[in-house]
Amino acid sequence: MTNTIADIETADVILVTGSNTTENHPVLSTFIKRAALKGNTVIVVDPRKIKLTEHSQNWLRPNPGTDIAWINGLMNVIIQEKLHNSEFIKNRTEGFEAIQESVKLYTPEYVEKITGIPAHDIIETARLFAKADKASICYCMGITQHTCGTDNVKSLANLSMLCGHLGKAGGGVNPLRGQNNVQGACDMGGLPNVFTAYQKVDDPNAIKKYEAFWNITGLSNKPGLAVTEMIHKAEKGEFKSLYIIGENPLVSDPDLNHAEKGFRNLEFLVVQDIFLTETAKIADVVLPSFCFAEKNGTFSNTERRVQRVRKAVEAPGFAREDWKITCEIATRMGTNMHYNSAEEIFKEIRQVTPSYAGITWERIEKVGIHWPCPTVDHPGTPILHTTKFTRGKGLFHAIHHQPPAELTDEKYPLVLTTGRVLYHYHTGSMTMKSDGLNEMSPECFVEISQNDAAKLDIVDGEMVNVFSRRGKIKAKLSISSKAVDGTVFIPFHFAKAAANRLTNAKIDPVAKIPEFKVCAITIQKAA
Amino acid sequence: MSKENTITIDNKQFAFKAGETILEVAKRNNIFIPTLCHLKETTPTGACRICIVEVKGARDLVPSCAAPAVSGMFVRSESPEVIKARKNIIQLMLASGNHNCAIRKFEPDDWTSFHLKVLKEDNYNELCPVWGDCKLQDLAYRYQVVTKLLPVSLSKYPMETVNPFIIRDFSRCILCGRCVQACREIQVNNAIDFGYRGAKAKIVAGADVPLKDSDCVFCGECVQVCPVGALIPKETFKNKKRFEKTETVRTTCSYCGVGCQMELTVQDNKIVEINGAEDVEPNRGSLCVKGRYGYDFVASPERLTTPLIKKNGKLEEASWDEALGLVAARFTEIKTKHGADLMGVLTSARVTNEDNYIAQKFTRSVLKTNNIDHCARL
Incomplete structure (x- = not known):
């Protein structure tokens, strides 16, 4: 997030898109709901009639996979009505001419044709957003999990820059990150192309720095493969081993039938986890590790706040701490890796990670600090880009609408979008151990509109088979007021009816994120 | 100190900011004023009146949570009149329901016989589940309000237990309304x-239906703010041994990316309760159903406790030495035979920064490839 969680509540207008906030970030959603309660404007743009629409002034309902079009539509109106922030554009950005030209095509009427959002709603929303003193954009996987995910995000950045809503309190472009330490995993270089703090692996200076610091030679300067690419290669026999720490891709990966083949094709698979997950079951070696309540360390949250994790209980049996297991493997492979504590590792992290350099465990004992925090007397950075952007001037990108990788047709007439529910988390390996959570959300369901269910002549609660071009699952039909005609939602938590047997593994070429939010399906009554 | 913005509480002068209530000024200056219905960041309701103070010139005692500080005000926080009124309020509250707080003037006794006498006198066979952790009981002790001889009113409404997380005991509810404030103004779930x-007054969910049939999403904010034993976390009630040692550990929630700060209550190496850490960003005491009640996995019997190695197609228990030896040998072998770029590591958005740093250091400096990724995109 460019801004903080608390900051959202201070925005005059909050645009929430592709985020079912009340179910996926329940506590963060309270900031949005309180803002609405105080009379601030909340606008929801989402294909589902999510709970947050009850708190919003406007709900815009785009056809799945048409985000660039509606965002360009808003910009078209803003520029047409001269509501853009010329001062900000002149001083802080470049490339305005390019988008001025590119969004000309996206008149409200044209956008209505693509997105299904009425033209007058586009106009009204554009005015609300542009005229606001402070407007915040919050988005989540509904924006990113598309083959054009990167372009969707760039479009939101265009919109925010156009109105000068970046670099100030109550503004910003705020991705709501879905996992406790997804921010930290990225910051720590758990990505194929960067070391810690996003230092590029093909930058000779970064390589030199790390080789000197780790006292080794021969670091690879070739960016590595993303998980989706590794699995694809494994399926063809071109990838040999994987060491998986605390993940369960055999439920969370797209197009599972293919992914499964890839994993089974590996010569050697090691899974380190707290449970015998679907992925661990097919491993050659399974290593038992600690859960969060047994560890000391840090997590970095969605607002870049580095916070302490503290040991509360002893781990069961012979389980070991994750970093200790990895160090032991390294040592047995001939590279001595030894630390006495997690804090000692954090001290090493600070030395090679400029954005964490000023953060110490002592400083975050009570309250976490937002990176970048370059020195120990630096207070941290709650709001990014206040005086300049990372690259200097903010660059506008001219972007055009691209249809999703898979479209509906006669055989597969419905659009499937996947996501989570309030009572479960990701592949359920943790939440499904709670009887209470299971009682509230016992099984997979296929959320569909009343009209679509009537067309299929299937009643609420009946078992159905759902088919896509890649697979089939069987689950209960659930008629819901959240669903809109033509679009079906299935949560991906449940291994027994894994929605990812249906999803498309087509990825965004830059971010390599799969298109979980759009694929074509058909539904039949189960025999 | 200009006279325009100061008030006097208990003969001491304090500056205040425009809009601050008497209670806020007192709290900031460590002057004790009891509260029951008052809930920070929400609209004061003045429902319980326990925070009343004496204000010079005012006809009646004034609820300090709702009364703004006014320049030149002269306040007495615990005058004899205030104490008398507070005693009255507490007495009425204790009489309004099932409050066997065991506030008695029995002769010094051992705990068990004292306890048994109280139960006998109250005609109860169970001690209040929040005995020793109740704001009303604390106040009854502070103001020495004795429950003996008070008629105990039986609740007009039966206990609600038909949901997995929260017990609603209407017989212990003092109708302070904190739960309603928490639900409507903090979490904005508008369920109760x-x-x-x-x-006949009662806190109702929807059109007086059980919580599970209402808009309730079991965030438990109401349970955390309930000053008495009317809202009880079911699992804690079942598992926590009363009057036995517990430890509280502050940590960060391990579910979504919000990073809520929470307090784990631990007893016998087991988490028995989780509460939001108050007054700390980013969550300021709030949690969701998963963070607050989804901790069973930690002590689950299904946890992996020993390394496993696949032998003849089946995973079998192994020693760490054997498992680590095998992993190191196979990784070395594959690296030599196929090269590091045919090997990969999936680190995790679920583990700590320290774990992640070590995972990427291992991938880059030991395996010598950049094939490291995690499920950020999934």
Whole structure:
């Protein structure tokens, strides 16, 4: 997030898109709901009639996979009505001419044709957003999990820059990150192309720095493969081993039938986890590790706040701490890796990670600090880009609408979008151990509109088979007021009816994120 | 100190900011004023009146949570009149329901016989589940209000237990309304409200249905703010041994990316309760259903406790030495035979920064490839 969680509540207008906030970030959603309660404007743009629409002034309902079009539509109106922030554009950005030209095509009427959002709603929303003193954009996987995910995000950045809503309190472009330490995993270089703090692996200076610091030679300067690419290669026999720490891709990966083949094709698979997950079951070696309540360390949250994790209980049996297991493997492979504590590792992290350099465990004992925090007397950075952007001037990108990788047709007439529910988390390996959570959300369901269910002549609660071009699952039909005609939602938590047997593994070429939010399906009554 | 913005509480002068209530000024200056219904960041309701103070020139005692500080005000926080009124309020509250707080003037006794005597006198066979952790009981002790000889009113409403997380015991509810404030103004779930009138007053969910059939999402904010034993976390009630040692550990929630700060209550190496850490960003005491009640996995019997190695197609228990030896040998072999770029590591958005740093250091400096990724995109 460019801004903080608390900051959202201070925005005059909050645009929430592709985020079912009340179910996926329940506590963060309270900031949005309180803002609405105080009379601030909340606008929801989402294909589902999510709970947050009850708190919003406007709900815009785009056809799945048409985000660039509606965002360009808003910009078209803003520029047409001269509501853009010329001062900000002149001083802080470049490339305005390019988008001025590119969004000309996206008149409200044209956008209505693509997105299904009425033209007058586009106009009204554009005015609300542009005229606001402070407007915040919050988005989540509904924006990113598309083959054009990167372009969707760039479009939101265009919109925010156009109105000068970046670099100030109550503004910003705020991705709501879905996992406790997804921010930290990225910051720590758990990505194929960067070391810690996003230092590029093909930058000779970064390589030199790390080789000197780790006292080794021969670091690879070739960016590595993303998980989706590794699995694809494994399926063809071109990838040999994987060491998986605390993940369960055999439920969370797209197009599972293919992914499964890839994993089974590996010569050697090691899974380190707290449970015998679907992925661990097919491993050659399974290593038992600690859960969060047994560890000391840090997590970095969605607002870049580095916070302490503290040991509360002893781990069961012979389980070991994750970093200790990895160090032991390294040592047995001939590279001595030894630390006495997690804090000692954090001290090493600070030395090679400029954005964490000023953060110490002592400083975050009570309250976490937002990176970048370059020195120990630096207070941290709650709001990014206040005086300049990372690259200097903010660059506008001219972007055009691209249809999703898979479209509906006669055989597969419905659009499937996947996501989570309030009572479960990701592949359920943790939440499904709670009887209470299971009682509230016992099984997979296929959320569909009343009209679509009537067309299929299937009643609420009946078992159905759902088919896509890649697979089939069987689950209960659930008629819901959240669903809109033509679009079906299935949560991906449940291994027994894994929605990812249906999803498309087509990825965004830059971010390599799969298109979980759009694929074509058909539904039949189960025999 | 200009006279325009100061008030006097208990003969001491304090500056205040425009809009601050008497209670806020007192709290900031460590002057004790008891509260029950007051809930920070929400609209004061003045419902319980326990925070009343004496204000010079005012006809009646004034609820300090709702009264703004006014320049030149002269306040007494615990005058004899205030104490008398507070005693009255507490007495009425204790009489209004099932409050066997065991506030008695029995002769010094051992705990068990004292306890048994109280139960006998109250005609109860169970001690209040929040005995020793109740704001009303604390106040009854502070003001020495004795429950003996008070008629105990039986609740007009039966206990609600038909959901997995929260027990609603209407017999212990003092109708302070904190839960309603928490639900409507902090979490904004709008699931509960005051229902019925007068003596029949009750906190109702929706059209007086069980919580599980209402808009309730079991965030548990109401349980955390309930000053008495009317809202009880079911699992804690079942598992926590009363009057036995517990430890509290502050940590960060391990579910979504919000990073809520929470307090784990631990007893016998087991988490028995989780509460939001108050007054700390980013969550300021709030949690969701998963963070607050989804901790069973930690002590689950299904946890992996020993390394496993696949032998003849089946995973079998192994020693760490054997498992680590095998992993190191196979990784070395594959690296030599196929090269590091045919090997990969999936680190995790679920583990700590320290774990992640070590995972990427291992991938880059030991395996010598950049094939490291995690499920950020999934």
